[in-house]
Amino acid sequence: MQTIKKQGVLLANLGTPQAPTPTEVKRFLSEFLHDQRVVDLSPWKWYPILHCFILPRRSPRVAKLYESIWMDEGSPLMVYSLRQREKLKNLTGLPVEVGMTYGQPSLSAGLEKLQQQGVEEVIVLPLYPQYSSSTTAAVFDGLAKALKTIPTIPEIKFIRDYYNHPLYIQALANSVRDSWNTKGKGDLLVCSYHGIPKRYADNGDIYPQHCTETTRLLAQELGLDEDKVLMTYQSQFGKEEWLQPYTDKTMESLPEKGIKKIDILCPAFSVDCLETLEEIAGENKELFLEAGGEVFNYIPCLNADDAHIEMMKALVYDPR
Template identity: 45%
Template sequence: MTLATPADPEAAKALAPLQAGASSKTGRIGVMLVNLGTPDGTDFKPMWRYLREFLSDPRVIELNKAIWYPILYGLVLTTRPKKSGANYARIWNREKNESPLRTFTRAQGQKLASALGDLPNVVVDWAMRYGNPSTESVARRLVEQGCDRILSFPLYPQYSATTTATANDQLFRALMKIRRAPAIRSVPPYYDEPVYIEALAQSIERHLANLDFEPEVVITSYHGIPKPYSDKGDPYRSHCLETTRLLRAKLGWDEKKLITTFQSRFGAQEWLQPYTDKTVEKLGKDGVKSIAIVNPGFSVDCIETLDEIGREAAETFHHAGGENFAHIPCLNDSAEGMAVIEAMVRRELSGWV
């Protein structure tokens, strides 16, 4: 990087320190993988902190604060931390004392850094929208390492204001506190990218080949959003349906073999349907004996996939009369998953490297 010397002697004097440090303090490119977030522990206090940050986000809960905050602080945050903590405890990575989401996201960052070894000017890091490591702390760390450009990668294949948009919001809030803010790019949704569809298909076929039964129905279960959000223009539902359509075509399956549902609803209002739990129950009651569920909307396995699907959905299916149940893991840091991340990052770095 070369800085032109101004004709004004005073300006030249002021610019001299920048010229001297330009080669070592700037000119690098940061790549920040951003996932949803995770509590720091399963006890009440860390769960309370995490849920407060998450459920205080106006992108997630669009209710007026005057209505929502009394409910949040008076009811939700007095009861939900204990229940959620118990759920997290079942899937907790006790070796590293952290959630699987943090474990997998770290692994993705490490493997991406290795894959981009031919780009010595690129620094890879990872952050959380809620919890730690925070988006702000990682943004500052990248800037301190000389990154004057940052490529942010919200790890959500399908766009929603509740995920991709709020991840970008948080990054720009962090930049408001940095005097020398870097240039920013954000990886767009990749719900229909051929490399992503290919990775999902390969992962599904590989895992199904290792089962001792053949599922009659495979469910693509996506995290839901309130229906009013979709009605107001959030494209999330259409992105999910398109992912399933492309995946169905790639696998050569029909609409009865691969279906779409939505999970993780919260509160009393209507969410996107059909609901995963209701669908699983109905399949069991209708005589379907073998199913599998995959979560294409999650980049890594987490509480919603490992516990809500791996435990709760399995119990629901068995109680309804089903016999064989399988949860197909997320792409995580698998070879297929890393192929998607690397391909998207290399494409979006075009012109910078």
């Protein structure tokens, strides 16, 4: 008779500073920007630039941005991730832990907590709907590194992506409909995805194809014509070309085309964080309104919404 292994879930996300201070932000950014999945330049060239210029200059500025969105319970990314953990745990009855690729709690700490609860089979769910080598693959790398220190490794099931999962698309569509019902419908629905250098896509990263398909399926679910949905990319870093169109440039150009009221969401983000709350709902809203826009309606991430947790449950019980 086959023994049924005890299962547990590791929810993996990027991570966040422990506090909105220059010291903690510098520590976090240093770990993040040392990962060659994120910046694939030669360390001999990149590390001097990183340590002499980027970290000293960027950390204080980014700390102020984090301070502007910090919640009473902590960083929004961590607060919502922990809420996801609790709701998924209650819904499935399985042990569920959170592990971050950078910062704390680490992937290693998450695995250790699951093993302490007797888990023998870990279902790893990176909370990146669309696969990218800079995010999902970085989780896999971190997981492999963490497993090196474990005497008896658990069985691993790794969920690579869910960009086209019907329950994910439905959850996104429901969030848009809820917004329309309470705030009205804009002239255009903008889907802003986190960008990656164009070079990554040219070298085989399938991220842009996943983003395109998510946008197409969402528009289909909402019954929107092609000209009523726009896909953009945000958060470009450095001087090289990233995936386009850029969200910020788009916000500056839409009003002159007669589009004065927009709804905008960030389908690549599982939880609200600096890139959604400050960059989109703050900075890009300003750009749009200053360019002559009238209504900028940011639609929050799915966070710990019940439909989102139901989708996670479906992935856990039937990893694709």
